[in-house]
Amino acid sequence: DIQMTQSPSSLSASVGDRVTITCQASQDISNYLNWYQQRPGKAPKLLIYDASNLGTGVPSRFSGSGSGTDFTLTISSLQPEDIATYYCQHYDNFSPEFTFAPGTKVDFK
Amino acid sequence: QVQLQESGPGLVKPSQTLSLTCTVSGGSIGSGAYYWSWIRQRPGKGLEWIGDIYDSGTTFYNPSLKTLVTISVDTSKNQFSLKLTSVTAADTAMYYCARRDLGEGWFDPWGQGTLVIVSS
Numbered sequence: 001d002i003q004m005t006q007s008p009s010s011l012s013a014s015v016g017d018r019v020t021i022t023c024q025a026s027q028d029i030s031n032y033l034n035w036y037q038q039r040p041g042k043a044p045k046l047l048i049y050d051a052s053n054l055g056t057g058v059p060s061r062f063s064g065s066g067s068g069t070d071f072t073l074t075i076s077s078l079q080p081e082d083i084a085t086y087y088c089q090h091y092d093n094f095s096p097e098f099t100f101a102p103g104t105k106v107d108f109k
Numbered sequence: 110q111v112q113l114q115e116s117g118p119g120l121v122k123p124s125q126t127l128s129l130t131c132t133v134s135g136g137s138i139g140s141g142a143y144y145w146s147w148i149r150q151r152p153g154k155g156l157e158w159i160g161d162i163y164d165s166g167t168t169f170y171n172p173s174l175k176t177l178v179t180i181s182v183d184t185s186k187n188q189f190s191l192k193l194t195s196v197t198a199a200d201t202a203m204y205y206c207a208r209r210d211l212g213e214g215w216f217d218p219w220g221q222g223t224l225v226i227v228s229s
Contacts, residue, residue, distance in 0.1 A: 032214055034214065034215040036216075042221075043205055043219040043220065043221050043222050044156065044205075044216075044219055045217075045218075045219070046215055046216065046217035046218075049213070049214075049215040049217075050215075055215075055217065056217075087155065087156060089156075089214075089215070089216075091214025091215070092214075093212065093213075093214055095169075096161070096169050096214070097158075098158035098214065098216075099158075100155050100156035100157070100158070101155065102155045103155055
């Protein structure tokens with residue numbers, strides 16, 4: 001089974017800061033990697049699919065990059081509504097298999 | 110736009126069967142273009158995919174839950190359902206339904222979720 005890890009597990013930042021979250025797979029997963037945002041008390045929302053494609057209606061301050069085993073989610077300028085937990089998720093359509101990483105909690109300093 | 114809404118009992122006794130329904134509005138569950146999924150989030154834990162169903166009834170399950178889970182679809186009601194048997198306290202979780210594009214691996218959109226507590 002492929003294991004997914006994220007770092008850091010939590011971070012504190014200020015409005016306007018550039019925020020970077022890393023996701024790592026235990027083996028090569030090509031670009032089969034998605035990112036979700038879960039605001040407190042809400043359901044997860046798709047942000048990025050296939051490593052670098054912006055979901056529908058997602059602000060352009062969010063971006064994703066990477067392939068193989070190392071991936072990054074970047075928020076170019078943190079906004080108050082971005083306080084949330086962010087999850088990366090790997091998929092394998094052949095099995096199928098869907099694995100979520102433990103998440104990164106983002107809050108304000 | 111399509112919306113999903115979970116419903117079902119919020120409290121289930123240990124060893125009994127957890128049953129939830131997801132009602133789809135704003136689109137047809139039988140369009141042939143999507144898988145319909147269940148995902149759960151246990152307290153203090155991450156997200157766990159439970160399984161998918163296609164409108165034909167084809168199902169895929171998480172191997173770790175496969176023997177306990179049944180997902181079914183009722184296209185006439187635009188609903189799909191989850192049954193999880195022999196529940197324990199470890200099955201206490203927020204349960205979400207979601208949609209997955211055919212041939213793709215991301216979930217969008219999600220329902221708001223429903224909390225199920227397993228307790229006597």
